[in-house]
Amino acid sequence: MTAGILSSIHTPADVHALSAQQLRDLCFEIRTTLLDYGRKHGGHIGSNLGVVELTVALHRVFNSPHDRFIFDVSHQSYVHKMLTGRAEAYLDESRFGEVTGFTNPLESEHDSFVLGHTGTSISLACGLAKTRDMQRTATGESAIGNVIAIIGDGSLSSAIAFEGLNNAAEQGGNLIIIVNDNEMSIAEDFGGMYGQLAKLRASDGTAELNLFKAFGLDYRYVEQGNDVDTLVEVLNEVKGIDHPIVVHIHTTKGLGFDDGEESDNGSDGCNQTNPQPHAGKCEANHWQDPEASLGKPLDARKYYGEMAMASLERRFSNEPGLVVISPATPGSNGITRDFRERAGAHYVDTGITEEHAAAFAAGIAKAGGRPVLATSATFFQRTFDQLQQELALNHVPATLLIFGAGISGADNTHSGTFDMTMFANVPDVTCLAPASGEQMLDMLAWATGPSGHGVVAIRMPGEQILALERAADMAFDPLQRAEEHDPAVNIAGACPFARYQIVQPGRDVAILGLGNTMPLAAEITSALAENDEEHAAITATLVDALQYSTMDAELLAMLADGHRLVVTLEDGQLEGGWGEKVTAFYANSSNTKASHVRVLNFGAAKEFTDRVPLGELNERYGLTSETIVSRIRGILSE
Template sequence: MNGTRLLDTIHSPADVKRLDFGQLQELCAEIRAFLIDSVSKTGGHLSSNLGTIELTVALHKVFATPSDKFVWDVGHQCYTHKILTGRREGFDRLRMLGGISGFPSPRESEHDAFIAGHGNTSLSAAIGMAQAKKLRHEPGKVIAVVGDGAFTGGMIYEGMNNIRSLNNLIVVLNDNKMSISKNVGSVAQYLTQLRTSPRYFKAKRDVESLLDSTPVVGGAIKAGIQTVKSAFRRSLYHSTMFEEMGFQYVGPVDGHDVKELSMLFDAYRQEQSAPLFVHVLTIKGKGFTPAEQNPGEFHGVSAFDVNHLTDPDVAPDSSFSTVFGQQLAQLAGQDERICAITAAMKYGTGLQYFYKQHKSRFFDVGMAEQHAVTFAAGLAANGMRPVVSIYSTFLQRGYDQIIHDVNLQRLSVLFAVDRAGLVPGDGETHQGIYDAAFFSELDSFQIVSPCNYAELAYWLERLLLEDGPRALRYPRGAEDEALAALDCSGLEYDVFRAEGPADAALVTYGAQAKEALAAAKLAAQQGVCVDVYKLTVIHPLPQGLCDALGGYRSILFAEEGVRGGGIGEHLAAALLERGCNASYRHIAVPNNGLTHASVDELRARFGLDAASLAAAIMKQGDVK
């Protein structure tokens, strides 16, 4: 290659197909070095992508997208796929405004078959695509790449129960023994059994090969064996689950042997008689020792210096998540009824502190948000005080259970909603913009949205003492210095008065209060006095709020949530019922136009930054 990197010659999947096995191995090494260097500069998901390089290269060696469809579960592991499909140059702006997404995106490339930001979805989507190919008489395979962590969620089993005889469907289990937090439960133990004793499958292949080559009687003997093979497997190995669901099972296979993987996929691409389940063993963080040793630490990272890495045992930087986790652990020491529940996000939600101090009352249910909610309802129904800590974007998946199992019975479950509001980097799949709207549709819920650590600590303790369904929602990352200076009044809302009489009121809550206060200062510089109302309790609306707002000529409500069903709409309806004649405007996040960018860039895009709010106030008040 005259000193040219193989990676520099890859501009499309077709370029991968011309490489021999030795070159494929070299390409994998170059991709691994590229990803470590690139992600260290931009941030992103590192461990999961380092673990799936050989698997992805082998898939592109054998199959041909977009005719063949790759469906990634969650999508954290799609970086190599993006590199091989012509997007390597975009990695310098990974997850940034105008750059490439950190997840598969059909709008970004024809090679991305399905958007994937949440877990357990790939198999159901892949089954639909495979069935559509059958109905439309289209060639090609549909390959779902599923992490072992996804098997802690129920959708996977719903999908497996509906595979029928789709001989154009291949499911690849990327078994790295770890989801984001360490895998838990019976399925994890079952997969461990499969990993440790592959000899049954070798024996099975050898026997079948012998019988196929035996004339006359071989076929008859093989047919007879089929009638007793389930009992035979149980007696030898207890490995029947995938095959009894209808799959042809192959594995476990070394997920870092690109030659073996390529040859396996090629064999079944040409001749596949049933849905195929390929069990692939990988190492999360492969090739980067710190990530191999601490894959959770390097799951999703900000930019870092590869030569000066932080010690994962050192306490992480202060954030709403860590403050919540530390405070909850402390309060649980005073009340033995308090339990903590998360869905594969022990570290992301700050619950590692609770786990260390109160292990018997800590429950990580895996990627099973629906179960987490109803499990909490069961705990509450029998006298415990459960706290369910889940990212806003993932809690959406448990909404039916929130309505039916918690709300209808008025059970005392506290939802700690992490990453509420606008979220940087991960883009449209991870925005926490719906929780205020969907919780506020339920009259029994009290919703609190603190803007700083002091309010978070105060309201967490207070809500744990109250009964009924409650939600405490807070943003990603650290508190803002300006909002930290406000401390905590303990009131349901605070009013920040302008220096002169104000005809306009700007109402908001949570982290958005930073922009509202700054907007009021900008308006004051133009001679316009604006009072800022910062809500802490956002549902039900605080008593006296509507009366207090009744005297203003114009009211502007700003929130980092969706407009439809948002808190701003609730306030508008309440003011209308009271006959308020003020001019009212509601600025919120639209349901379209979401992208990956910083929070400041997103606020500016949606008119929620200080400058835009100040301009809106001036226009609303007809101030020249």
């Protein structure tokens, strides 16, 4: 192999200058780099390993940024970044954090969009191509050349992808849609169309049933999707095409990973610690954690997800209508492969179809079932219409488990900061925020029980709660906790969580914590109680709010008697959030005492943040014990 080719690639023009052999050597070097990067830094490694040859071929044939590439989800854009001046961010360990895990125009002119959600590439490509064609009609030229959408990794199951295919066929003009068929989503792919794709693969693209041709699109099949020479030849043939075409290529996700057939390092059979240079198609290689994280305890979403699933599994044999639904990404939320296999028909992976999953849940609930829809806060954003119409408007008893909610150091496409403003402002949705594993199990038992409620959204506990429980002297195994848990509430009655709970009574100031902020609320309460030379001790009232869909008017009014200050803490966006409603309650109260209560709200600003450390965000938002205690003491001393 010719050494150091990748480090010499600064623009796509450098790829054009390589010989055919150097092109193959470059692919090998990139694959080696990805494996090393994954071990040390982590990331979406499996999806990128599968598109090494495709991405090299794209940059060999086309001329970015004049020709536009739109990578669906864009978690498979690492190779694209390497070839567009960002290779050192993958080669030099000291620079690993310089680029995001998704395309971003702020990084490079070769990235058209910030993308982190699924299925949108074809629609975006249609928009670029439409404007290009309009410009050419008017002036004879455009800054945009070929438009290429690259979609795969299960993204084709998204409804918007089909909307894009339908529009592309009618729109016409140059549009190249590359379907990267790796036979995988994050886990397995699900849906009837994947059987048709299998028939296309088996027939070398000649099967009579062809969903792309059914849309009116031209079509080509490429079996050797990991052969750079073949891909260069095919892409040269479609370059400059005057009508939309689907190029269906068959690739191997995780190519280069150990396939782990004889490994016992996990239920999915993927050995992450010793990847070997051959195919490795397994769920674990979609996202690879760095070696430093191996052996760490479960993170909060997996821990509490496993606890929730174990609690539900106990009931499957007696409750045929109890169904867990995951629109892909099950493993991220503690829905393990073992659980899925044991659950059988009680578990449904709908693929990457959040909108369908929500409407599907509404159908199950309307028929008398008890659906539990589990996904990330950032992905629930896609279901807003179904949340309002199919679920809430129809008053169906569906339970929504919101994972990854709250302020975090995530990238700007996966923030969990905005969920409360969405869920809490839809009528007939009960929004619960547990502050412990036992509270979560109680809430889950009521939400999935016989009570005649409508939609219940449970904001699953985060790392703050997990850290507090980890430090406590208690049984910590999530399965054991679920097995030993008996609901401490009436699961057949009205919502037992509508009233806020006073954890500690006090005077002058009340600290209201919501969900993940309860550990901080307790810390503030303890800090205020300390007596030092400068400050007298303050015995604050500590309140666990439990829910954020309604105000506990009775308790809030009661706090007005003996409390001059009420402080609200939430790990979500302040504007439109829960704390502002507490402020409005007091401001609009006809009760003289209540109207004179001063309220301080602490939470996140309305902004997008990109990989800002959580500690830095908490400092920015004033969500620290020191800042809040100082504010409280200052006000009470006035």
